[in-house]
Amino acid sequence: MLDDFMTRASLAGVGVAFAAAPLGCFVVWRRMAYFGDATAHAAILGVALSLALQMSIFVGAVAVALIMALTVTLLAGRGYAMDTLLGVLAHSALAFGLVAVSFLSGIRIDLMAYLFGDILAVSRTDLLVIWGGAALVVALIAWRWSPLLTTTLNEELAYASGIDPKREQLILTLALAITVAVAIKVVGVLLIAALLIIPAAAARSLARTPEAMALIAAAIGAVSAVAGLRVAYVFDTPAGPSIVCVAAVLFAGFSAFGWRGRGGA
Amino acid sequence: MSLITVDNLSVRYGANTVLSHISLAVEPGEIVTIVGPNGSGKTSLLKAIIGATKPWVGNVRLKPGLRIGYVPQSLHIDATLPITVERFMGLTDRVDRQDCAAALEAAGVPDLLKRQMSQLSGGQFQRVLLARALINRPDVLLLDEATQGLDQPGSAAFYQQIEDVRRATGCAILMISHELHVVMSASDRVICLNGHVCCEGTPAVVASAPEYRALFGTGTGGALALYRHDHDHDHDHEHDHSHSHEAAE
Numbered sequence: 084m085l086d087d088f089m090t091r092a093s094l095a096g097v098g099v100a101f102a103a104a105p106l107g108c109f110v111v112w113r114r115m116a117y118f119g120d121a122t123a124h125a126a127i128l129g130v131a132l133s134l135a136l137q138m139s140i141f142v143g144a145v146a147v148a149l150i151m152a153l154t155v156t157l158l159a160g161r162g163y164a165m166d167t168l169l170g171v172l173a174h175s176a177l178a179f180g181l182v183a184v185s186f187l188s189g190i191r192i193d194l195m196a197y198l199f200g201d202i203l204a205v206s207r208t209d210l211l212v213i214w215g216g217a218a219l220v221v222a223l224i225a226w227r228w229s230p231l232l233t234t235t236l237n238e239e240l241a242y243a244s245g246i247d248p249k250r251e252q253l254i255l256t257l258a259l260a261i262t263v264a265v266a267i268k269v270v271g272v273l274l275i276a277a278l279l280i281i282p283a284a285a286a287r288s289l290a291r292t293p294e295a296m297a298l299i300a301a302a303i304g305a306v307s308a309v310a311g312l313r314v315a316y317v318f319d320t321p322a323g324p325s326i327v328c329v330a331a332v333l334f335a336g337f338s339a340f341g342w343r344g345r346g347g348a
Numbered sequence: 349m350s351l352i353t354v355d356n357l358s359v360r361y362g363a364n365t366v367l368s369h370i371s372l373a374v375e376p377g378e379i380v381t382i383v384g385p386n387g388s389g390k391t392s393l394l395k396a397i398i399g400a401t402k403p404w405v406g407n408v409r410l411k412p413g414l415r416i417g418y419v420p421q422s423l424h425i426d427a428t429l430p431i432t433v434e435r436f437m438g439l440t441d442r443v444d445r446q447d448c449a450a451a452l453e454a455a456g457v458p459d460l461l462k463r464q465m466s467q468l469s470g471g472q473f474q475r476v477l478l479a480r481a482l483i484n485r486p487d488v489l490l491l492d493e494a495t496q497g498l499d500q501p502g503s504a505a506f507y508q509q510i511e512d513v514r515r516a517t518g519c520a521i522l523m524i525s526h527e528l529h530v531v532m533s534a535s536d537r538v539i540c541l542n543g544h545v546c547c548e549g550t551p552a553v554v555a556s557a558p559e560y561r562a563l564f565g566t567g568t569g570g571a572l573a574l575y576r577h578d579h580d581h582d583h584d585h586e587h588d589h590s591h592s593h594e595a596a597e
Contacts, residue, residue, distance in 0.1 A: 112429045233439055236425060242400040243418030243490065244440040283428075290430045291464065 088203055089312065095205040095213050096308025096326060099266045099278060102217035104301035105224045106258050107283035108293065112235050113255075116280055117166055118155065121173035123263045123275040125151035128180035130197050130267070134187055141212050141264050148260035151176060156256065177272075200271030200323035202312070209268055216265035220258045227254050232293055269308075270323040277327045282307065285334035288341020303333055349411055350375055351488045351520055352397060356406035359392050366392045368544050370406070374488060379514060379521045383528055383554075384541035385563055390524045391421070393541065394492050397522075417486030417519070419477045421493045425465050433468070434461045437480050447483060454516075455479035456509060470497040474506060482513060489513070491523035507534050528564060 110119050126144040133143025151172060158168055184194060196204070205213070224231065234241040234248040241248045266275045282304035283296065290296035311326030318325075350373035359367040367389040374380055384390050395401040397408055398418060410416075425431065437448045445461070452458055455475045460468070468476060474494060481489055491510070495503035511534055514521055538554040540546040546559035554560050 112426050114426070229440065235429070236439070237420050237423050239395065239398060239400055239420050239492070240418055240423070240439075242395075243398040243416045246440075287428055287430065291432055292435045293429060293431055294435075296430055 088205075089316065091205045091207070091210055092202045092312050092322065093309050094210055095202055095269050096312060097305045098210070098213045098217040099262070099269045100282065100304025100308050101301050102220040102258075102262045102265065103278045104282055104286075104304050105228075105297040106220060106255075106262055107279035107281075107304075108286075108297045108300055109224075109231060109235060109255055110259070110279050111283045111287075112293075116276065117169045117173070118152070119259060119263075119276040119279045121155060121169045121176070122148045122152050122259050123266075123272050124173040125176035125180070126263050126267055126275075127197060127272050128176050128183060129264075131180050131183035131187065135183070140267070141216070144264035144267055145260050147176075148263045149257065152256040152260055156252065196271070197267060198271050198273050199321060200267065200269050200274065202269045202322045202326075203315075205268060213265045213268070216261050220261050223254060223258050227251060228294075231255065270326060274323055274327050277330065278304065281327065281330040281334050285330065285337045288337050303330065303337075307333060351411050351414055352522065353409040354393075354397065354406070355409065357393075357396060357403050357408060358405040359389070359396055359401055360404040365404075366543065367396070370541075370545055372539060372545065372548070374520050374522050376487070376520055377514065377518050378536045379511070379534060380523070380537045380539065381535040382522070382524045382539045382541050383526065383560075383564075384546075385526075388542040390541055391492060394490060394522075394524060397490065411487070414488065415484060415486045417481030417484070417489045419474075419481045419489070419491045419494045421496055423473075423477060427466065431465050432461070433463050433465060433476055436465055436476065437483055439480065441484055443483055451479040451483045452476070454513075455482070456505075471502045471506075474498060475509070478506075478509065478513075482517070482519075485517065486519055488520040488522060491521065491525075493524055493526070495525070510534070 110116060126148045129144035129147030130140055132147065133140045136143070155169060155172060159165055163171075181194070193201070230241065230246040231251050231254070233244060233246055234251040238248045241251070262279070263275050266278060270278050282300040285303050286296045286299035289299050307330035308326050311329040312322055314320060314329060315322040315325040352372075352374040354370055354372045357367060357370040358365065366387075370393060372380075382390050382393065392401055396403055397410075398416065399408075433452070434445065434448055437443055437451065443451075449458070449461060452460055452475075455478050457472050457475045457479065460472065460476065465473070465476070474497070478494070489510075495506050498506060510521060510523070513519065533551060535551055537548065538551050539548040540554055540557065540560045540563065542559075542563060546563065547554055547557040549557075
């Protein structure tokens with residue numbers, strides 16, 4: 084069954100969607116959309132370093148994404164607005180990454196594959212990494228769900244309940260770095276944030292509780308992955324962007340439906 | 349031992365000392381109110397008690413196993429976060445629906461279980477916050493300007509609710525407020541804060557203290573101003589804000 088490249092691609096897409104959905108909800112609730120972008124852009128530098136040092140791309144991408152996320156957390160609130168800081172770090176990391184790649188003369192790499200993903204080339208090993216990473220992220224978030232939610236609502240409330248918001252933020256950052264690293268192959272660096280945010284945003288109008296929103300987002304993400312691949316196959320379009328397009332269409336549909344259902348509120 | 353013991357606490361943000369040498373204790377079942385002008389360190393003190401702000405000097409000790417119910421000053425729920433009142437009530441601990449309904453009933457807002465938090469009015473929202481803080485039978489309730497955004501009848505009713513809670517559950521209450529006349533009469537003890545503890549005692553004692561009147565003027569004393577007390581503590585302190593006690597004398 085795994086011999087079919089379309090089956091492998093679908094499984095990869097669904098795996099990433101499952102990890103991205105609950106994490107994406109927190110990204111949306113905490114207004115961290117650009118944080119996701121920045122972490123993802125930094126990952127290209129991780130890819131370049133991994134290739135230069137001949138180590139696993141997953142490890143390199145996780146490491147750099149994590150360093151990036153920690154740097155942002157550390158620098159936040161020191162004179163620059165968050166969006167400025169993220170803009171500076173995200174785009175410089177991407178630029179340094181692209182320049183670093185050009186030094187790798189001995190190795191032929193397809194840069195486009197990392198910028199836009201190459202889900203159709205997913206191997207059995209890749210699948211193992213993606214599902215392993217996704218399981219880790221889902222487990223991490225499920226384990227810390229309640230403290231994360233409390234921290235998101237109000238930090239003082241979290242402290243008073245014996246929760247350390249800084250620790251929860253760190254867990255979220257770690258989960259983000261892992262998700263970015265496993266998603267590189269599927270949608271590429273430039274579209275990872277879309278896979279985080281769009282399904283979560285689409286689920287908003289259908290959900291009444293945080294848990295429902297995460298589950299609906301997972302379903303929307305998985306449907307987008309499978310349907311997007313189908314679209315790519317039928318119309319011969321690029322796979323990663325097609326997945327994001329399907330998610331965007333679902334978002335538009337559900338939002339319109341949600342507004343109507345709530346009488347314009 | 350006391351529920352909360354604050355011992356010689358000083359808090360600094362950078363080079364700015366916001367609290368210096370604060371010592372206080374909260375005993376079981378008492379209502380203690382902290383009053384003070386803006387920037388007097390009221391919120392910093394509460395944050396130090398819950399552990400959100402690290403002391404620079406001194407320490408905060410909580411009775412082992414102390415259960416804290418916390419009602420924040422304001423709680424903004426992002427529009428992208430759907431959450432029903434019922435789910436919010438069980439935010440930090442699992443609660444069953446009956447306890448949840450009973451707590452809302454006691455807080456004066458029954459029938460809200462299925463509503464979205466974002467659809468509540470300001471008064472309903474504060475009462476749900478109070479109900480959530482009470483649901484696990486705390487030993488002490490901490491309120492940080494919990495009546496912000498409520499009108500006067502609304503906040504008077506809210507404080508009445510708090511007295512009822514104390515009577516019914518015996519839990520201690522430590523609250524911050526700047527609604528002096530409403531709060532003072534409902535308190536057992538008032539601590540007047542302005543970077544340091546200016547004066548403390550029963551509402552009557554504090555209302556007539558020169559330090560208090562220097563900060564808030566004489567008008568707020570009202571009937572309480574009948575009481576006088578001798579005030580002889582030393583006001584030679586090292587931090588940089590200054591307030592003139594002579595002004596009101």
